[in-house]
Amino acid sequence: MLSSSHDLKVGLRSLAKERSFSVLAIFVLAIGISAVTTQLSVVNSVLYHAFEFPQADRLVDVRMVDPNNFTPTNFNSIMSTKDFVEVQEIATSFDELAAYISGSTVNIRYKGQPKRLTGAYVTHNYFKTLGVSPEIGDDFRPENDRVGAEKVVLLAHSLWKSDFDSNPNIIGESLRVNGNVATIVGVMPPRFNFPTREQIWIPLNSEFPVRERGDPGINFVDALGRLKGDVSIDQAQLEMTGIAQQFSQNFPDTNEQFTRGFVRPLIDYFTPGNLAGTILSMLAFCIGVLLIACVNVMNMQFARATLRARELAIRASLGASRYQLIRQMLTESFLLAAIGGAIGVSAAVWATTALDTHLHTNTRQIPSWMIIQIDPKTLGLVLGAVFISTIASGLIPAFFASRTDVSDTLKEGGRGNTSKAALVVTRSLVILQILVTCILLIGSLLQTQAIIRQQSLDYGYDTESVLVTRLGLMEGDYPETADRVDFYRKVLKTVEESEHFEYAAITNRFRMVFSGNGPIEIEGREYVQNTDRTNAQFERISPDFFNTLDVKLLEGRFFADFDSDQRDPVAIVTESFARTHFPDESAIGKRFRTTRANGTFAGPWRNIVGIVSEVRMHGPFNAEQEIPGFYVPFFNNAFGPAEDIPVAPQFGTILARPRGGQDPLLFSQQIQELVNKVDPNLPLYFTETPRIALDNFTAQSRVVANLFALFGIIAVILAAVGLYGVMSFSVNQRTPEFGLRMALGAGKPKILRMVINQAAWQLGAGLLLGIGAALAISQLGGQGLANAFFGISPRDPLTYTIVSVFLILTGLASTYAPAIRATKSDPMVALRTE
Known part of the structure; x- marks a missing residue:
C-alpha cells in the first residue's frame, strides 16, 4: 500500500511538471472515450435494448412476402384485414397475434376544439400481446373491436397531460373522434407511444370492418406476435410460409405472388438494415477515433520515456529494480487514462443526453419509447477500454525505457537515446494513425457529399414558393x-x-x-x-x-x-x-x-x-x-x-x-x-x-452527416498532433546529429530535407495503406454501400484525391515546425557534446 501511495504521489508530481504532455494526452483520450461511449450507447439503446416490454425477445413482426428480389431490408409484403383474421385462426406458433395500423391521422374535437392527432388502430389484444396495461382505466375488450360497436379510445399519457389537464376522472368522458362520439376508457403509462409516436388508440375493426379480398375498400395492416415459449423464429417462419403458399393457391387474384412467410424480431422492423448499418458504421468511426487517440498517447509515452532515460538510469543506479521503474511509469499512465476516462465518460453522459433530446425534438423524431442512454454494460465496456488504453499506452514504452543500459545512458550526458525497436514502433504507429485517419476522412467526405446532394436535388419546381x-x-x-x-x-x-x-x-x-x-x-x-x-x-x-x-x-x-x-x-x-x-x-x-x-x-x-x-x-x-x-x-x-x-x-x-x-x-x-x-x-x-x-425528412441524415464530419475532423486533429509529436521527438533525439552534420558542412536545406523525407515516407505508407483499405471496404460493401451514399460512388476518385492532398498538406504542416527547429541546431554544442 505504501509503495502504491508513493507511486501515485510521484506520478502526480511528474504529470504536473510536464503539463503540456499531460493535458494533450488527457485530451485525446477523453475525446476517443467520449465518442465510443456515446456511440455504444446509441447502438445498445437502438439496436438491442430499445424495447422494455416483458420478454421482448419473444415479440416478432409477421408478414407474407413476395420471394422475388427479396432481401431482409427491401421486400413487397401483404397482410389485409381478411388475411390477418384467417392467419390468426390458423397459426399455432403464437401465444398472441395482433394487428395494427400506425401513424394514422385521427381528428378529434374536445370541448369545442378540433385537433389532429397521430393515432393507431389496433385489435383488442394489441396491448396484451405487448405485455402492457393502461395506467388508468381499462384495456380494450373483444366487444369493443367489432363492427358497429360503440366507439372507445385509449389516450397517451402525454396527451392526457397536455390536452386533458391530467384529469384523474377522465374515464368515461366523451369526445368526437373522426366525426363519431367516443368514450375514453383508459390512459396508457408514461412514455408509451408505441409503435412510433401515437397519441391515441382506437379498436381496429370498429373503424375498419373486415372486407373480402379484392374489395377496393379493403385495408392492410401490420401484424405483431408473441411467440410461444417452445417455438423459435425459424419454426414460426416455416409455418407462415406454409400459410402464405396456401393463400397463394386459394386466392391467386390477390395473394398469388406472396408465397413466403417472413418472421423477424419486432425490433428489426423499427431498426431496418440501413439504419443499423449507419449506426454500426458510426460506431466503427468512433472506434477509429479511439484507436488514433490511444496510438497518440502511446507515441507520446514513447517520446516521454526516451527523454526520461537519464532519470530512469539514475534511479536504477540508486537501487530501483526494473519492476519498480515499469510500475512507476504504468502508474503515471494509469493516472492519465483514469483522468481522461473520467472526463470522457462525463462528456459522453452529456453528449448522450443532448443527442437523445435532439432526436426526440427535431422535425423528424425517433420513436418516443426509443431512449438513448448509457447503461451499466456500456460503462463496463468503457472502463475496459480505459484499462486497455492504460496498458497499451504505458507498458510498451515503459518496457523499452527500463531495459536501457544504465552506464551507456549516463555516459550519453543526458541526450537520451532510442533503440531501433522503439523507433520502428513509433513510426509504425504514425503510419497506423494516418491509415485510420485516411479511411475515416474518405467515409465522412463521401457521407457529407451524399447529404449535400440529397439536399440540393432538383424537384422541378420552386419548393419555397407554395x-x-x-x-x-x-x-x-x-x-x-x-x-x-x-x-x-x-x-x-x-x-x-x-x-x-x-x-x-x-x-x-x-x-x-x-x-x-x-x-x-x-x-x-x-x-x-x-x-x-x-x-x-x-x-x-x-x-x-x-x-x-x-x-x-x-x-x-x-x-x-x-x-x-x-x-x-x-x-x-x-x-x-x-x-x-x-x-x-x-x-x-x-x-x-x-x-x-x-x-x-x-x-x-x-x-x-x-x-x-x-x-x-x-x-x-x-x-x-x-x-x-x-x-x-x-x-x-x-x-x-x-x-x-x-x-x-x-x-x-x-x-x-x-x-x-x-x-x-x-x-x-x-x-x-x-x-x-x-x-x-x-x-x-x-x-x-x-x-x-423535404428538410424534415432529411433531418436525421443531416445529424448523421454532421457526426461523420465531426469524427473526420477529430481524426485529422489527432493524426496531426501525433505526427507533430513524433517528428518533434525525432528532432530532439537527432539534434546532436544535425549539429554535427552542419559542422561538417551540411547546409540548412539538406537538414530540412532529411526531416521532411522522414515524415514523407510515413505519410506515403499510411496513405497507400489507407486508400487500399478504403477501396477494399467499398468492394465488400457492394451496392448497399453505394445506395447509402445517394449516388456517390464509394470509389469516387475526386474524394480520394482530396483526402490524399489534404492529409499530405496536414502532414507537411505538422512536420514544418520540427524541421525548422532542426535547422537551428548549434554545431558547437554538438561538437562539445561529442
Missing part, C-alpha cells in the same frame, strides 16, 4: 365518396377565389414527398413475364396543379374540369416517362394502363394528353434517377378499374401559391380559415412549404 397543407376526411363526417367529392370541390373553389392566392390545387401526394407507384403496361406490347412490366410513379391532381407549381407544359395540354374516367380516361406524363417508353416518337395519343405485377386488376387504357417537364414525385430517398411518372385527374383512381362515378381519397393535400411571390408561411392561418368556411370542425396539419417538408 403553401401546402394536409387534411383527412373521416367516415364519421364523410361516410360516402360523394361527400368527399363535394367537399374537395367546395374547398378548392373557396381557396381559388381567395384574394390571397394566385393559384390553388389538390393532390393526393403526402407532404409533396410520397404518392405511390405500381406496374404499368403500354398498349400494343407483350408482357410474357411479370418482370416485363415496369413501375411508374403516379399522382392524382386537380387541373391547376402545374400552374400552382409553375411546371412547364412540353407538349399537349393540361387537365380540364371535364376530364374524368367516366368520359374518357386520360393521363399526363413526365418527360422521363415519355422518353423511357416512347423514345423515338411522341407520347401524345399513346395509351397505357395500370395493373398488378401479375397483369390482373387492370385499369382502363389511358390516353396521354400532355407531357410536362420533369417533376420529382418521390424523394428525397432514392438516388438521383427518378422513376418515370404519370398524373390522373383528382377524382379518379390511379389504379384499378374505372369507377362509375367520381371518387375522392380520404386524405388530400391543398397547394396554394400566394399572389406577388409573398412568403407562403404568412398565410398559414388564412388557409385554415378558408377550409373552416366549408367545414368548421376540420383541422389542417403539416401546413408548410415543400422545402420544410
Whole structure:
C-alpha cells in the first residue's frame, strides 16, 4: 500500500511538471472515450435494448412476402384485414397475434376544439400481446373491436397531460373522434407511444370492418406476435410460409405472388438494415477515433520515456529494480487514462443526453419509447477500454525505457537515446494513425457529399414558393365518396377565389414527398413475364396543379374540369416517362394502363394528353434517377378499374401559391380559415412549404452527416498532433546529429530535407495503406454501400484525391515546425557534446 501511495504521489508530481504532455494526452483520450461511449450507447439503446416490454425477445413482426428480389431490408409484403383474421385462426406458433395500423391521422374535437392527432388502430389484444396495461382505466375488450360497436379510445399519457389537464376522472368522458362520439376508457403509462409516436388508440375493426379480398375498400395492416415459449423464429417462419403458399393457391387474384412467410424480431422492423448499418458504421468511426487517440498517447509515452532515460538510469543506479521503474511509469499512465476516462465518460453522459433530446425534438423524431442512454454494460465496456488504453499506452514504452543500459545512458550526458525497436514502433504507429485517419476522412467526405446532394436535388419546381397543407376526411363526417367529392370541390373553389392566392390545387401526394407507384403496361406490347412490366410513379391532381407549381407544359395540354374516367380516361406524363417508353416518337395519343405485377386488376387504357417537364414525385430517398411518372385527374383512381362515378381519397393535400411571390408561411392561418368556411370542425396539419417538408425528412441524415464530419475532423486533429509529436521527438533525439552534420558542412536545406523525407515516407505508407483499405471496404460493401451514399460512388476518385492532398498538406504542416527547429541546431554544442 505504501509503495502504491508513493507511486501515485510521484506520478502526480511528474504529470504536473510536464503539463503540456499531460493535458494533450488527457485530451485525446477523453475525446476517443467520449465518442465510443456515446456511440455504444446509441447502438445498445437502438439496436438491442430499445424495447422494455416483458420478454421482448419473444415479440416478432409477421408478414407474407413476395420471394422475388427479396432481401431482409427491401421486400413487397401483404397482410389485409381478411388475411390477418384467417392467419390468426390458423397459426399455432403464437401465444398472441395482433394487428395494427400506425401513424394514422385521427381528428378529434374536445370541448369545442378540433385537433389532429397521430393515432393507431389496433385489435383488442394489441396491448396484451405487448405485455402492457393502461395506467388508468381499462384495456380494450373483444366487444369493443367489432363492427358497429360503440366507439372507445385509449389516450397517451402525454396527451392526457397536455390536452386533458391530467384529469384523474377522465374515464368515461366523451369526445368526437373522426366525426363519431367516443368514450375514453383508459390512459396508457408514461412514455408509451408505441409503435412510433401515437397519441391515441382506437379498436381496429370498429373503424375498419373486415372486407373480402379484392374489395377496393379493403385495408392492410401490420401484424405483431408473441411467440410461444417452445417455438423459435425459424419454426414460426416455416409455418407462415406454409400459410402464405396456401393463400397463394386459394386466392391467386390477390395473394398469388406472396408465397413466403417472413418472421423477424419486432425490433428489426423499427431498426431496418440501413439504419443499423449507419449506426454500426458510426460506431466503427468512433472506434477509429479511439484507436488514433490511444496510438497518440502511446507515441507520446514513447517520446516521454526516451527523454526520461537519464532519470530512469539514475534511479536504477540508486537501487530501483526494473519492476519498480515499469510500475512507476504504468502508474503515471494509469493516472492519465483514469483522468481522461473520467472526463470522457462525463462528456459522453452529456453528449448522450443532448443527442437523445435532439432526436426526440427535431422535425423528424425517433420513436418516443426509443431512449438513448448509457447503461451499466456500456460503462463496463468503457472502463475496459480505459484499462486497455492504460496498458497499451504505458507498458510498451515503459518496457523499452527500463531495459536501457544504465552506464551507456549516463555516459550519453543526458541526450537520451532510442533503440531501433522503439523507433520502428513509433513510426509504425504514425503510419497506423494516418491509415485510420485516411479511411475515416474518405467515409465522412463521401457521407457529407451524399447529404449535400440529397439536399440540393432538383424537384422541378420552386419548393419555397407554395403553401401546402394536409387534411383527412373521416367516415364519421364523410361516410360516402360523394361527400368527399363535394367537399374537395367546395374547398378548392373557396381557396381559388381567395384574394390571397394566385393559384390553388389538390393532390393526393403526402407532404409533396410520397404518392405511390405500381406496374404499368403500354398498349400494343407483350408482357410474357411479370418482370416485363415496369413501375411508374403516379399522382392524382386537380387541373391547376402545374400552374400552382409553375411546371412547364412540353407538349399537349393540361387537365380540364371535364376530364374524368367516366368520359374518357386520360393521363399526363413526365418527360422521363415519355422518353423511357416512347423514345423515338411522341407520347401524345399513346395509351397505357395500370395493373398488378401479375397483369390482373387492370385499369382502363389511358390516353396521354400532355407531357410536362420533369417533376420529382418521390424523394428525397432514392438516388438521383427518378422513376418515370404519370398524373390522373383528382377524382379518379390511379389504379384499378374505372369507377362509375367520381371518387375522392380520404386524405388530400391543398397547394396554394400566394399572389406577388409573398412568403407562403404568412398565410398559414388564412388557409385554415378558408377550409373552416366549408367545414368548421376540420383541422389542417403539416401546413408548410415543400422545402420544410423535404428538410424534415432529411433531418436525421443531416445529424448523421454532421457526426461523420465531426469524427473526420477529430481524426485529422489527432493524426496531426501525433505526427507533430513524433517528428518533434525525432528532432530532439537527432539534434546532436544535425549539429554535427552542419559542422561538417551540411547546409540548412539538406537538414530540412532529411526531416521532411522522414515524415514523407510515413505519410506515403499510411496513405497507400489507407486508400487500399478504403477501396477494399467499398468492394465488400457492394451496392448497399453505394445506395447509402445517394449516388456517390464509394470509389469516387475526386474524394480520394482530396483526402490524399489534404492529409499530405496536414502532414507537411505538422512536420514544418520540427524541421525548422532542426535547422537551428548549434554545431558547437554538438561538437562539445561529442
